[in-house]
Amino acid sequence: MDQISVLDMLKIGVGPSSSHTMGPWKAALRFIELIDSKQQLQRVHQISVQLYGSLALTGKGHATIEALILGLSGYPIETVPMKDVKTTPQQVATTQVLSLAGKFEIGFSIDRDIIFRFTERLPYHTNGMQFLAVDEQGAIMVEATYYSIGGGFVVMENEGGAGSTVTLPYPINYARDVILHCRLSGQSLPWIIKENEKVWRSESELDSAMWNIWQVMVETLYRGCHTSGKLPGGLDVSRRAPKMLEYLTMAPAYDSPQQWIASLGELSLSFEDTLSIVSCLAIATNEENADFGRIVTAPTNGAAGVIPAVLVYYAYLNRKGKATRTEIIDFLCVASEIGSIFKKRSTISAAMGGCQAEIGVSSAMAAAALTHGMRGSVEQTLMAAEIAMEHHLGMTCDPVGGLVQIPCIERNSMGAIKAITATQIALKSDPSAAKISLDEVVQTMWETAQDMNDKYKETSLGGLASNYSVKIPEC
Numbered sequence: 057m058d059q060i061s062v063l064d065m066l067k068i069g070v071g072p073s074s075s076h077t078m079g080p081w082k083a084a085l086r087f088i089e090l091i092d093s094k095q096q097l098q099r100v101h102q103i104s105v106q107l108y109g110s111l112a113l114t115g116k117g118h119a120t121i122e123a124l125i126l127g128l129s130g131y132p133i134e135t136v137p138m139k140d141v142k143t144t145p146q147q148v149a150t151t152q153v154l155s156l157a158g159k160f161e162i163g164f165s166i167d168r169d170i171i172f173r174f175t176e177r178l179p180y181h182t183n184g185m186q187f188l189a190v191d192e193q194g195a196i197m198v199e200a201t202y203y204s205i206g207g208g209f210v211v212m213e214n215e216g217g218a219g220s221t222v223t224l225p226y227p228i229n230y231a232r233d234v235i236l237h238c239r240l241s242g243q244s245l246p247w248i249i250k251e252n253e254k255v256w257r258s259e260s261e262l263d264s265a266m267w268n269i270w271q272v273m274v275e276t277l278y279r280g281c282h283t284s285g286k287l288p289g290g291l292d293v294s295r296r297a298p299k300m301l302e303y304l305t306m307a308p309a310y311d312s313p314q315q316w317i318a319s320l321g322e323l324s325l326s327f328e329d330t331l332s333i334v335s336c337l338a339i340a341t342n343e344e345n346a347d348f349g350r351i352v353t354a355p356t357n358g359a360a361g362v363i364p365a366v367l368v369y370y371a372y373l374n375r376k377g378k379a380t381r382t383e384i385i386d387f388l389c390v391a392s393e394i395g396s397i398f399k400k401r402s403t404i405s406a407a408m409g410g411c412q413a414e415i416g417v418s419s420a421m422a423a424a425a426l427t428h429g430m431r432g433s434v435e436q437t438l439m440a441a442e443i444a445m446e447h448h449l450g451m452t453c454d455p456v457g458g459l460v461q462i463p464c465i466e467r468n469s470m471g472a473i474k475a476i477t478a479t480q481i482a483l484k485s486d487p488s489a490a491k492i493s494l495d496e497v498v499q500t501m502w503e504t505a506q507d508m509n510d511k512y513k514e515t516s517l518g519g520l521a522s523n524y525s526v527k528i529p530e531c
C-alpha cells in the first residue's frame with residue numbers, strides 16, 4: 057500500500073474546494089509540465105478540458121473554471137499571489153487570451169475550451185478530467201486524463217495511487233498498527249510518526265513545515281474573524297465570524313495575527329463563550345475558504361475549519377497559550393496520521409463518500425489530536441477518532457448551488473464541537489471496553505459510501521441542494 061506523509065494530508069491551498077478547485081488546478085499544472093517535458097509548450101495553439109461527473113455538476117460553484125485557468129497559467133497553488141486568484145481568471149474571460157505556463161499566449165475561450173459532461177462519468181473516479189493540447193494545424197500534440205480523488209490529491213490515468221512507494225520503519229495502514237508500534241517500541245504516536253517522516257525529510261524540515269502550516273492556519277483565522285461582507289456566488293450569504301467575536305470587548309489589544317491568537321489565551325471564558333469561540337473559529341476558516349482565500353486543506357477545503365478551531369481550543373482556550381511549539385506540531389502530526397488511515401482504507405472524497413468523508417474525517421482527526429494533547433493514551437486517542445466518525449456516518453454532501461457555503465460553513469462548527477465531545481468521552485472511558493474499533497468504523501464508512509445514492513455525493517442533485525427554492529443568479 058502507498059504511504060502518505062503527514063504533509064500530504066495538511067496542505068497549503070486556496071478555497072473553495074480541494075477536489076474541485078485544488079485538484080483541477082494541480083491537474084492543469086501537471087498537464088503543462090507534461091507538455092513542457094516534451095519541449096512542446098511553444099507549439100501549443102489551443103488547450104481544451106472536459107469535465108466529468110461531480111466535477112461537471114458542481115464545478116461552476118466550486119471554482120473549477122478559475123482553478124483550471126490558474127493552473128494552465130502556471131501559478132503554483134501554495135504561493136500564488138492572492139490578488140491574482142480572482143483577477144487572472146477575470147482577465148482571461150474578458151480578453152480570451154491565456155498565458156500558458158506564464159510564457160506563451162494562446163487563445164482561450166471558457167465556453168469553447170472547458171466542456172462540461174454533465175451526464176457522463178469516467179470509470180476510475182467521478183472527478184475525471186481530460187486535457188487536450190493541439191497545434192496550429194489542429195493536430196493533437198498531447199492528451200492526458202487526470203482524476204481529482206479528494207483532499208487535493210490527483211492521479212493520472214493508469215498511474216496507480218497518490219501516495220509514495222517508500223518503506224517506512226513503522227508502516228501504518230490500520231488503526232491497529234498504531235497500537236502495535238506504540239506498544240512494541242514503548243514510544244508515543246508522534247515519535248512513531250516523526251520516525252516515519254524521516255524517510256521523506258529531516259526532523260528540522262518537518263518541524264518548520266508543520267509550524268508554517270500552523271502559521272497559515274492562524275492567518276486564515278485572523279482574516280476570517282476580521283473580514284465582513286457577502287460571500288461570492290449569488291447565494292447572498294453574509295460572513296458571520298467577525299460579528300460572532302464582537303462581544304469579546306475584553307480581549308487584550310493586538311496588532312498581528314500571532315498577537316491576536318495569543319490574546320485568546322488570556323480570556324476568562326464561560327462554557328457558552330468557549331463554545332461560541334470554537335464555533336466562530338471553525339466558521340471563520342470556512343468563510344475564508346468560500347471567498348477563495350488561502351487556507352490549509354485539512355484534510356479537504358470544505359472541512360478546513362475543524363482542525364484549526366480545535367487546535368485553538370487546545371492550545372489557547374484550554375491550555376491558556378501554554379502549549380509549546382512541539383505540542384502544537386504533535387497535534388498536527390497526530391491529526392494528519394489519523395486522516396491518512398481514512399484516506400488509505402476508505403475515502404476523503406465527498407464525491408465518493410459524501411460529507412462523512414470531509415467533516416466526519418476532519419472531526420475524527422481533530423478528536424484524536426486533542427485526546428493525545430490532553431494526555432490521553434494511544435488507545436483513547438484512537439477511541440476518540442472512532443467516536444467522532446461514528447456520529448458522522450452517512451452524512452451526505454449536498455452543497456446548495458454547488459457552492460461550499462450552505463451547509464458547509466456551519467458543518468465545520470458541528471465537526472469541531474463533536475471532536476471536543478468525542479475527546480471528553482474517550483478521556484473518561486476505558487478503551488478496552490469499547491465495542492467498536494476505529495478500524496471497524498473506517499470500514500463501515502467505506503461500505504456506507506458505496507451504498508449512498510450518487511445524489512448525495514457532491515452533485516448538488518439531492519438533500520438541501522434540491523430543496524433550496526431561491527434561484528441563484530448566473531455570475
Ligand code: SF4
Nearest residue numbers: 358406411414453464
Ligand atoms: S456538504 Fe460537506 S462534503 Fe459537501 S462540499 Fe460541503 S463541506 Fe464539503
